[in-house]
Amino acid sequence: xxxxxxxxxxxxxxxxxxxxxxxxxxxxxxxxxxxxxxxxxxxxxxxxxxxxxxxxxxxxxxxxxxxxxxxxxxxxxxxxxxxxxxxxxxxxxxxxxxxxxxxxxxxxxxxxxxxxxxxxxxxxxxxxxxxxxxxxxxxxxxxxxxxxxxxxxxxxxxxxxxxxxxxxxxxxxxxxxxxxxxxxxxxxxxxxxxxxxxxxxxxxxxxxxxxxxxxxxxxxxxxxxxxxxxxxxxxxxxxxxxxxxxxxxxxxxxxxxxxxxxxxxxxxxxxxxxxxxxxxxxxxxxxxxxxxxxxxxxxxxxxxxxxxxxxxxxxxxxxxxxxxxxxxxxxxxxxxxxxxxxxxxxxxxxxxxxxxxxxxxxxxxxxxxxxxxxxxxxxxxxxxx
Amino acid sequence: xxxxxxxxxxxxxxxxxxxxxxxxxxxxxxxxxxxxxxxxxxxxxxxxxxxxxxxxxxxxxxxxxxxxxxxxxxxxxxxxxxxxxxxxxxxxxxxxxxxxxxxxxxxxxxxxxxxxxxxxxxxxxxxxxxxxxxxxxxxxxxxxxxxxxxxxxxxx
Numbered sequence: 001x002x003x004x005x006x007x008x009x010x011x012x013x014x015x016x017x018x019x020x021x022x023x024x025x026x027x028x029x030x031x032x033x034x035x036x037x038x039x040x041x042x043x044x045x046x047x048x049x050x051x052x053x054x055x056x057x058x059x060x061x062x063x064x065x066x067x068x069x070x071x072x073x074x075x076x077x078x079x080x081x082x083x084x085x086x087x088x089x090x091x092x093x094x095x096x097x098x099x100x101x102x103x104x105x106x107x108x109x110x111x112x113x114x115x116x117x118x119x120x121x122x123x124x125x126x127x128x129x130x131x132x133x134x135x136x137x138x139x140x141x142x143x144x145x146x147x148x149x150x151x152x153x154x155x156x157x158x159x160x161x162x163x164x165x166x167x168x169x170x171x172x173x174x175x176x177x178x179x180x181x182x183x184x185x186x187x188x189x190x191x192x193x194x195x196x197x198x199x200x201x202x203x204x205x206x207x208x209x210x211x212x213x214x215x216x217x218x219x220x221x222x223x224x225x226x227x228x229x230x231x232x233x234x235x236x237x238x239x240x241x242x243x244x245x246x247x248x249x250x251x252x253x254x255x256x257x258x259x260x261x262x263x264x265x266x267x268x269x270x271x272x273x274x275x276x277x278x279x280x281x282x283x284x285x286x287x288x289x290x291x292x293x294x295x296x297x298x299x300x301x302x303x304x305x306x307x308x309x310x311x312x313x314x315x316x317x318x319x320x321x322x323x324x325x326x327x328x329x330x331x332x333x334x335x336x337x338x339x340x341x342x343x344x345x346x347x348x349x350x351x352x353x354x355x356x357x358x359x360x361x362x363x364x365x366x367x368x369x370x371x372x373x374x375x376x377x378x379x380x381x382x383x384x385x
Numbered sequence: 386x387x388x389x390x391x392x393x394x395x396x397x398x399x400x401x402x403x404x405x406x407x408x409x410x411x412x413x414x415x416x417x418x419x420x421x422x423x424x425x426x427x428x429x430x431x432x433x434x435x436x437x438x439x440x441x442x443x444x445x446x447x448x449x450x451x452x453x454x455x456x457x458x459x460x461x462x463x464x465x466x467x468x469x470x471x472x473x474x475x476x477x478x479x480x481x482x483x484x485x486x487x488x489x490x491x492x493x494x495x496x497x498x499x500x501x502x503x504x505x506x507x508x509x510x511x512x513x514x515x516x517x518x519x520x521x522x523x524x525x526x527x528x529x530x531x532x533x534x535x536x537x538x539x540x541x
Contacts, residue, residue: 363456370460380471
């Protein structure tokens with residue numbers, strides 16, 4: 001019997017598990033293959049929805065489901081924290097002392113927020129990069145009717161690159177709807193010399209932001225936040241005063257990657273950009289945020305990567321040389337207001353050709369918010385074989 | 386010919402510097418304009434333009450009629466149906482449904498033949514091996530259903 005172990009049941013882990021289940025149904029039923037997924041958390045979150053929660057554009061119930069409900073019964077779920085990946089002995093050591101052997105391992109451990117990198121970040125700011133964080137921000141925004149809001153990035157890398165732009169534009173739309181936009185000053189602080197990492201998208205988004213009276217501060221690398229005086233200081237010597245700071249914390253790889261000594265300085269796993277194997281290990285794949293690939297950390301990336309990993313893994317199980325490769329495909333919905341948005345599609349070789357913002361992309365986003373559970377996490381359209 | 390060229394000259398004289406710049410800008414995009422115009426010509430000739438125009442109006446009207454709640458609601462239904470249909474195409478369910486749907490004529494014949502007239506006819510039907518197999522499937526389904534309804538209720 002071949003043992004496939006998936007570490008983490010976020011977007012990448014869950015959809016890999018469901019895709020493998022559908023593609024290997026007969027082998028799993030016959031006892032030739034066993035799939036185990038290790039995840040200590042009870043909830044699976046639809047993370048792109050966190051952006052919408054602070055403005056009450058989505059409800060809590062739409063954002064989460066129990067991990068167990070998203071997995072077929074034949075997939076073994078171990079609700080325990082993984083402490084270490086022992087690549088030499090091909091096993092995962094759990095916090096309760098158990099050791100889980102694998103023939104193939106899929107690392108989908110995601111990323112976590114690293115508040116400690118920036119002084120004052122934890123106490124002085126809000127963000128929407130977690131379920132509780134997004135609710136906390138929503139409760140503050142309910143009564144925020146006057147003052148300066150700084151939306152920015154406190155350090156790189158961070159997942160979903162358009163998110164701070166989207167939040168700025170959504171806030172703009174929200175306060176215009178309330179008729180009090182003139183009382184709210186929205187500032188955008190970004191570490192790069194343009195508003196978005198990719199020039200083609202930045203060229204489109206920059207004028208939209210300026211037309212909506214968003215005060216843009218580029219080359220703003222956050223050094224520290226002074227919650228007492230409500231000031232954000234940059235390494236470049238600029239200071240931004242705020243009444244409400246929505247700052248995205250820098251991200252870091254998972255503890256288990258760092259503890260296992262298999263990651264780089266940030267805790268990201270060195271990954272082959274085409275095969276998605278952990279470098280030097282044909283029996284280990286890495287998916288989603290956990291990789292060190294120079295592409296967006298986004299759910300869509302995990303979706304496109306999963307297709308490649310499943311195909312390669314099935315080829316390996318059947319004794320064939322895998323041929324499918326990942327081309328760096330990324331898709332990002334970018335909301336440019338309440339009721340309008342655009343979509344960015346790009347890959348390793350082709351930059352995005354953004355379409356002008358409109359209602360259709362916004363509707364697609366609303367539709368996808370619902371379809372995520374069946375189409376992506378549930379892999380409903382993957383053929384059963 | 387000469388009157389035509391004088392007309393062009395006249396118009397040229399009337400064009401301002403700003404107009405000339407705009408025309409020059411427009412000419413830079415001629416590579417995009419030419420195929421687009423050809424495409425429009427083809428659409429007009431084939432009569433497809435009218436259909437497309439109507440479709441655009443339909444989308445435009447839908448956009449104004451349908452609100453975001455309706456879009457989300459429709460997507461929710463689609464998601465639930467996708468979820469259910471994806472479970473229906475799993476092999477055990479497929480076998481079960483096919484067992485019934487692949488034999489519709491036989492089904493009709495059996496309906497005509499199989500009559501429950503009272504307790505004794507029911508007993509005699511229970512001796513039939515096919516009915517025993519069918520009942521086993523039904524009871525197995527009831528068992529799974531009962532067990533999982535209990536789990537769902539406990540969760541609440």
